[in-house]
Amino acid sequence: MVKMYRETCQICGCQITRKKGVYATDTIEGRSHATKHHYVAERFFGRSIFKNMKDPWGLEGQKEVFCYECHEELLHNPVLTPKDIQRFAELVERTGLNEKKKTSSKAKIAGRINLLHEVIKKGLEALA
């Protein structure tokens, strides 16, 4: 007996849809449509943020399949309240990652990206 492989979203676990013409439509098929997400944005490498430094996570080029909702609506649009931003800005300043004036270096934004990841990691650990 051949077992059917069912592709599922790595966050919500829904069954992934792969069908032309429905991606991002407000239908069950559109909402569950396959989309790939890079763990670390491609634009952070090569010509940009992590250009002159090592990928802190060792995840360059790695991606995973998610449903449209988890990729485009959840991962790309995290809700941050003004209080969340204020608290993060305080962390940024305390860790020396604030900038009075931009320079040619992207080390501070790389540090802030790392810091935000640390905040998410600690939050996940706290809730686990």
Ligand SMILES: [Zn+2]
């Ligand atoms: Zn999902």
